[in-house]
Amino acid sequence: MRPVTGRNIREKGSLLFLDEIQATPQALMALRYFYEELPELPIIAAGSLLEFTLVDHSFSMPVGRIEYYHLYPLSFSEFVAALEPPLSRYLQELSPTALPPDTAHRELSQLQRQFFFVGGMPEAVASYRESRSLAEVSEVHRSIIGTYHDDFAKYAKRNDLLLLQKI
Numbered sequence: 001m002r003p004v005t006g007r008n009i010r011e012k013g014s015l016l017f018l019d020e021i022q023a024t025p026q027a028l029m030a031l032r033y034f035y036e037e038l039p040e041l042p043i044i045a046a047g048s049l050l051e052f053t054l055v056d057h058s059f060s061m062p063v064g065r066i067e068y069y070h071l072y073p074l075s076f077s078e079f080v081a082a083l084e085p086p087l088s089r090y091l092q093e094l095s096p097t098a099l100p101p102d103t104a105h106r107e108l109s110q111l112q113r114q115f116f117f118v119g120g121m122p123e124a125v126a127s128y129r130e131s132r133s134l135a136e137v138s139e140v141h142r143s144i145i146g147t148y149h150d151d152f153a154k155y156a157k158r159n160d161l162l163l164l165q166k167i
Contacts (some may be wrong), residue, residue: 014041021045022053031066048151073120080111081112082125087111 021027079087118128124140152164
């Protein structure tokens with residue numbers, strides 16, 4: 001197999017990434033054939049609205065041929081680990097019944113306030129880790145929201161789209 005890029009996907013170390021796969025649901029069915037024909041080729045199929053296609057599909061799923069992984073925003077613990085690894089290790093060892101020292105309490109409270117503003121989107125957390133700027137994080141948030149807004153037009157019916165845009 002030689003795709004448009006000219007790279008042989010049978011080469012060792014290859015990875016096939018199918019983004020926005022929900023736009024072509026038949027590609028989900030084809031995953032079974034990749035598994036049968038090229039079992040050594042890792043494939044990632046992703047899509048921001050993939051769960052809607054999976055709920056409302058009219059084709060046979062390749063049972064036993066795919067694994068589902070769900071990505072979620074970072075939790076507070078993961079946020080602390082990204083920003084303050086030593087404090088993260090301390091937090092993991094802290095007993096729920098033990099009161100932390102005042103210094104640790106102040107630092108964790110400050111991180112919690114930051115987490116409320118930054119949130120758990122990985123790109124926003126990475127931006128904040130690099131810049132410590134809430135203004136830059138705000139730009140990341142605007143970009144993410146803009147991308148979601150653009151997706152509405154692709155997948156919503158006209159009446160639903162108007163409601164989504166108002167919300």
